Amino acid sequence: MKILITGGSGYIGSHTCVELLNAGYEIVVVDNFLNSKAESMNRVRRITGKDFKYYEADLLNKDALDVIFSENNISAVIHFAGLKAVGESNNFPLKYYQNNVTGTINLCEIMKKYGVKKLVFSSSATVYGSTNQVPIKEETILGAENPYGRTKLMIEEILRDLYHSDQSWSIALLRYFNPIGAHESGLIGEDPKGIPNNLMPYIAQVAVGRLSSLSVYGNDYPTLDGTGIRDYIHVVDLAIGHLRALEKVQCIHGINAYNLGTGIGYSVLEMVKAFEKASGISIPYVMKDRRPGDVAICFADVTKARIQLGWKASRGIEAMCRDIWRWQKNNPNGYNEELEIQHSDKQPVLTKAADF
Numbered sequence: 001m002k003i004l005i006t007g008g009s010g011y012i013g014s015h016t017c018v019e020l021l022n023a024g025y026e027i028v029v030v031d032n033f034l035n036s037k038a039e040s041m042n043r044v045r046r047i048t049g050k051d052f053k054y055y056e057a058d059l060l061n062k063d064a065l066d067v068i069f070s071e072n073n074i075s076a077v078i079h080f081a082g083l084k085a086v087g088e089s090n091n092f093p094l095k096y097y098q099n100n101v102t103g104t105i106n107l108c109e110i111m112k113k114y115g116v117k118k119l120v121f122s123s124s125a126t127v128y129g130s131t132n133q134v135p136i137k138e139e140t141i142l143g144a145e146n147p148y149g150r151t152k153l154m155i156e157e158i159l160r161d162l163y164h165s166d167q168s169w170s171i172a173l174l175r176y177f178n179p180i181g182a183h184e185s186g187l188i189g190e191d192p193k194g195i196p197n198n199l200m201p202y203i204a205q206v207a208v209g210r211l212s213s214l215s216v217y218g219n220d221y222p223t224l225d226g227t228g229i230r231d232y233i234h235v236v237d238l239a240i241g242h243l244r245a246l247e248k249v250q251c252i253h254g255i256n257a258y259n260l261g262t263g264i265g266y267s268v269l270e271m272v273k274a275f276e277k278a279s280g281i282s283i284p285y286v287m288k289d290r291r292p293g294d295v296a297i298c299f300a301d302v303t304k305a306r307i308q309l310g311w312k313a314s315r316g317i318e319a320m321c322r323d324i325w326r327w328q329k330n331n332p333n334g335y336n337e338e339l340e341i342q343h344s345d346k347q348p349v350l351t352k353a354a355d356f
């Protein structure tokens with residue numbers, strides 16, 4: 001019996017593949033490699049010493065999904081595949097609804113056809129919108145504020161309807177807070193396309209010389225140092241959360257949402273300092289206006305995941321920053337070998353992924 005991982009070549013997907021293989025699961029990956037590189041699959045093999053099959057296919061292609069299910073004895077699915085850039089989703093809403101929502105409906109239809117009714121879905125804290133009640137509990141009223149967030153919310157609702165129509169489904173909705181970090185091997189990590197939107201990949205690219213300085217969006221929030229507070233979670237802890245959720249859906253029917261975070265918030269400037277300490281590199285930054293749509297403070301109440309999944313994040317910000325830096329230093333241009341130097345005043349540390 002195999003676990004199908006959609007979007008398994010991406011940032012969180014690839015780390016989850018490692019944890020599943022290390023735990024003895026057999027896996028099959030499907031990915032369209034739109035936002036990821038097949039090289040991550042080679043790296044997963046290298047880290048684990050285990051082989052697995054992957055398919056290059058899109059969830060919009062139902063026939064391809066049918067082939068994957070017919071060729072593999074799949075018992076459960078972890079569903080990561082989807083578009084995830086908030087800004088892009090404002091410009092291309094139809095693309096987001098089609099990819100994320102239709103892709104998920106196709107997947108569920110094929111799962112139903114093959115009698116596979118165990119699903120772990122990659123949701124996001126974005127479904128809480130701009131709530132200012134922290135820590136955020138799963139029961140908080142939901143309301144996403146951009147097309148990307150609404151796709152996650154719609155999918156959660158579609159899956160709830162699916163469960164209510166057939167209570168033999170088992171579904172876990174995992175609401176991620178701010179995943180950062182990388183596998184401690186330095187072989188896999190986050191490899192954003194273009195200029196990063198998120199804080200930590202941006203900082204890492206400043207450190208490696210690809211970007212010149214960080215813009216800190218807002219220093220007038222009602223926080224200790226005026227900068228925004230988020231719940232950063234190490235991607236390996238997050239990946240392990242998927243294993244616990246998979247165990248849960250394998251033993252009970254139902255649909256449940258879980259926050260996956262640490263329950264601790266850090267400000268932008270605290271993250272800059274922690275990264276500087278871990279890397280020994282100073283990060284130049286400039287204060288800018290608030291970024292539209294950002295909330296001041298966001299962190300999770302993680303009690304439900306602790307009690308019901310027996311899961312708790314164990315890696316702190318030192319480990320998160322150390323691991324991001326190891327990945328970025330050894331892979332200055334992510335999985336690409338060619339390095340685009342955007343600022344000639346800094347030189348990249350390496351031009352190729354390092355061998356370990």
Ligand SMILES: O=c1ccn([C@@H]2O[C@H](COP(=O)(O)OP(=O)(O)O[C@H]3O[C@H](CO)[C@@H](O)[C@H](O)[C@H]3O)[C@@H](O)[C@H]2O)c(=O)[nH]1
Pocket residue numbers: 084086124125126149176177178197198199200202214215216217218227228229230268291294
């Ligand atoms: O160049 C940057 C980027 C970010 N920030 C700040 O850093 C914090 C974290 O920002 P970011 O890393 O972009 O994460 P979020 O805005 O919290 O968004 C993440 O978390 C959301 C809710 O969980 C998800 O919807 C998003 O997809 C995911 O990127 C915020 O205070 C930002 O204002 C900066 O100051 N400069």
